[in-house]
Amino acid sequence: MSFEPVLTKNVGHPEAVTLEGYVARGGYESLKKAFGMKPAELVQLVKDSGLRGRGGAGFPAGTKWGFLPQEHPGPIYMVVNFDESEPGTFKDRYIADNDPHQIIEGVIVSSYATRASGAFIFIRGEFLAQAKIMEKAIQEAYKGGYLGKNIQGSGYDLECVLHRGAGAYVCGEETAMLEALEGKRGWPRTKPPFPAVEGAFGKPTVINNVETLCCVPHIINKGATWFTGLGTEKSSGMKLYGISGHVNNPGVYELPMGIPCNELIEKYGGGMRGGKKVKAVIPGGVSTGVLTADELDCPMDFEGPIGRGCLGLGTAGLMVMNEQTCMVTVLRNIVRFFAHESCGQCTPCREGAQWMYRILNRIIEGEGTIEDVNTLLELAETQGALPGKTICGLADGTAWAVKTIITKFRSEFDAMVTDNVAIGN
Amino acid sequence: MTWESIDRLTPIDQPAETLLDEAFRKDILDRAAKYPAKRAALLPALHAAQEKLGPLSDQVMVEIAELLAISPADVLDTATFYDMFTREERGRHLIGVCESLSCELCGCNELLDALTEKLGITPGQTSNDKRFSLVTMQCIGACDFAPAMLIDGELHKTVSVEHLDEILRKYT
Known part of the structure; x- marks a missing residue:
């Protein structure tokens, strides 16, 4: 079965960076469908899809949303983790560079599903160019009636703020991110209370990675069954794999979950530079540990690297090292x-x-x-x-x-x- | 060793003029209004102040503290936590060379050596003519373009030592 990319379908179509171009290529379609559903139905849909967090931990997104208190009288916040600081990871930057409105669409439908009234996109400080792209896209979305009051006549209101970090890896940890958002040093909080109960500004908060949120509109458009049909049983859907290091074609590649590590390197990474042999591969950011040359049959899903002594798939940002590496x-x-x-x-x-x-x-x-x-x-x-x-x-x-x-x-x-x-x- | 002490009963001389102008203050307060708490505008305020006025001076931090109704110590506490905020004078251009794993695998050390030789400074230093400051950076999320470096926030991709002269020429 051939796989048709969805997260990267607008790559190579520079006009999609603008609101007009994005809509012309089928953007913001999921909103109509989402607003015709109840938030609880959307949460169930995401649960059914088996979508797991793409930021590193792989926690089921629908379950995370389910932790929010029901019938909460005050505001609920959505915080978007665009801190992307794990060495080896550049997939979210790639989405912003090519398709910023896809992120905003994901934020809108996910905020609606979680009944959030405010969304804060926390982008790492070093991504200055991407911050400008996102700021422009947010302005366009406000003007086009996709953000603000009564979005597309649905009666749903959402305010969206882009918040720049200032150079601290630890702010990718969700409670450190909340501290940085609140104007403090990025010190992770002791848990409990978990952010779903007491998060940003003391209110229930859901925090999701950029790529995770980008999956949601596609799940709404194509259905949970389509999503579970991709990837493996416990790791459904498609994934953005980043490849860097000693390969011929470093870059971002969108593939169904579970592709073997060696296939990723050979078929997509273009093989090893200078025809050298692989010595080791870091599966998803430097936190995750390392795979040896004998373990390259490892399926790159959430389970594969764990079965080979690694912490996990992490961000799926592979760092490939050749035989001469110390x-x-x-x-x-x-x-x-x-x-x-x-x-x-x-x-x-x-x-x-x-x-x-x-x-x-x-x-x-x-x-x-x-x-x-x-x-x-x-x-x-x-x-x-x-x-x-x-x-x-x-x-x-x-x-x-x-x-x-x-x-x-x-x-x-x-x-x-x-x-x-x-x-x- | 001597102790610096302040007599807190005598009012401290107020600076003759404020560093942050009205437009700046309005801009920060407008930003603050987008958050449920004023203090949330602290990182944006520090970014904006540093971009406009350079390294964060004591007075700038006191003024930001007043603007956001927090203590100057809170501003200092936050500002000094983050790598991108600086209290020290820097050169006109800031070169940040990524030294994370993919960049090291692809030759960032050679790049750093060449920069040190060309500019006569090691990471953390500023050239005598104040043209460049050189720093190393943790992963800048550009591993597909390793070795990568940022100059004044602008990304330079897959830089080789041979490219350096041409790249640096742009920054006067």
Whole structure:
């Protein structure tokens, strides 16, 4: 069965960036259908579709919406996670560059389904060009009667505000994002209360990733059965895969969930640059761990990477490394990232990442010992929200990178500390 | 070591003129009105102030605090958390080289070395002629164009050392 892309169908049609061009290509069609349904019916539709969050965690979107209190008297808010800071990830940027109104359409129908009266699109500060594109699209949508009061005569009101971050990875964590939205430092909140109960400005709030919301209009247009017909049983639908690193054609590719990793690299990534062999692949952002060359048959759905010792599919931003890559240096790069981005609230993360970074520097400078490698593993075991040591999952990212890279490439670490031999370089 | 102390009973001299003009204040208050709480306009205000007036001075932060009815300490607390806000003087152009994994795999270290050689500065420094400041950045979401760098917010894609002279020439 051939797959017809929907999320990227407007790529290559630059006119679709404008409201007029977007509507001419079938945009905002889902609104008519959505406004003819009750919000609860839409939530059920999304539940039936099995849509899972595309931002990294893979939590079922319909279930998340279901956590909002029923009959809440005050306002409910929708916060759109466009922080896209996970290294290796650039899919949401790609949507904004090519099809900003698709995002707004997703926001409108999802806000209607969750009975939200205000939507805040939180875009990372570095995406200045994309912020301008989105701001223009929002203005157009207001003028065209797609935002504001009585949208398209439906009686539904929605205000939409674009909010720029200012350079902090941790703000991709949903409660840190709420803090940044409220004008504070991006420190993740302790949960409970969960955002669905007490989120932005103390009100019930639903937070979804850009790509997740973009799936919703297509589910409304084509039905839940169409969506579950794509992908795998537990990971339905299509997915935007990002490929970068040592491949010939880095980029974003829309495919049904579950495509094997090696097919993605060969068929879409254009194979390895210089005809070299694959050594390792990070499945979805540096938090997720690493797949080895022997694990490339891994289906790229939510379950595949977990079955191979990774934290998960993450954002499906693959980073591909060739046979000459030194995995110790790769790990140092990743740990440096987490050491830099730790918000500083929790000691295991703040001190642990710095400590691991110093150890890795020592190893690379030729001063490391076997004991150092073991210390890294020990520190990784005591990091993160999964073992219950930190408020948010940032340290889990560090831990998973350290655990999987050392376990799967132990010989490289041992060679470096015993013989001072670097692989590759 | 000496302690700096302030006699809080004597009023502090008010600066002769404010740094934020009326149009700026109106713009921020209009923005603030879109949120359920005024303070939510803090990040937009800091972005706008830095774009207009450069590094965030004490006085600018005090004025923003007054505008949004929060304490200056809250403004300082928020501003210093985020990488994009700066309190230090920078050059006319800010070069940010992404040093995340895909960019490192594709050669950002060579790029940084070449920039250091050309400009005579290491990351975190400003050139003597105040033309450029150089910083390293965490993933800028342009891994498909690795190695990537931002100059004054403008993305430069798949940069190689040979391209650098031509790129830098644009920024005077």
